[in-house]
Amino acid sequence: MTPSDIAELVTVPLHRLAHSRAGDKGNRLNLSLFAYRPETYAVLVEQVTEARVRELFAHRGVTRVDRYLVPGLGGMNLVLDDVLQGGVNGALNLDGHGKTLSFLLLGMPVSVYPHLL
Template identity: 65%
Template sequence: MSRERRSLYHFAHARAGDKGDRLNLAVFVYKDEHYRWLLDQVTEEGVYQLFAHRGVTGVKLYPMPNLAGINLVLEDVLQGGVNGSLNLDGHGKTLSSLLLSMTVESPVSR
């Protein structure tokens, strides 16, 4: 039996920051018991594919088990950085929304 697929934002929230052409995204599940599920659903490869259209060259995931979250660092995804890009909306907070739109399998209810 397959689980329902939904957007990540149903199960987690995110914070974002940018410096130059590097984006930092932190994702935290709403329920601590979903932390292991988060690690299975949000992978470096999956995030890389989600941001491929923006020219990302690398994604590194750092687990944060004590906070029930993960920290993702994306390289070369800001199209030159805030000061070097003509794109006014493609930074920080708007890209955390893109991540939260990622389709994931719903966690198993207990």
Template identity: 75%
Template sequence: MQDPSRSVPLHRLAHARAGDKGNRLNLSLIAHRAEDWPLLAREVTEARVLALFAHRGATAVRRYDLPALGAFNFVIEDVLQGGVNGALNLDGHGKSLSFLLLGMTVEVA
């Protein structure tokens, strides 16, 4: 029997915005369709987001659920290599990091 689940990139189900405060990144994840919010809640966990950003030195992730908006806010600690004034990377603000999150794959039924 064929498995009905499949992996798709997160950008097929949601869009994202990013902002920064020092060495802390805020990523909002907004479902394109309200009915996909429960799937995103199940798949896009704090642990998975932390693992995704571990190579950048992230030390903690907090997820805030906003079901009435079909959205989440992720606060990622120590991911901006010191922040806009201290980082040597090209994106000290972390704006492009929303695309890293949107490249994550999720399992859909």
């Protein structure tokens, strides 16, 4: 990659490249993430890392993030521990189920070449 290639990168929210669904069990959140197009899957793998997801959800008290790649489907599964503030029966927040947390993930900034948008 040359300096001119780097200059071509644009930063966009993740939702421009992928869609997500969320599920939960107790205090564990499960986020699926799938690329809209096969050619953007490599961007997801490179940039949606366990460390970045852990940082994104740090304010919610996440203690662990495990990422499972599903290359045949152009996606990944992210499992986040201790992110639901006790889960549906123990949390005082409005969304104890965590269903809307996929939107937090989809707001993550990623860098991509414009031709992939």
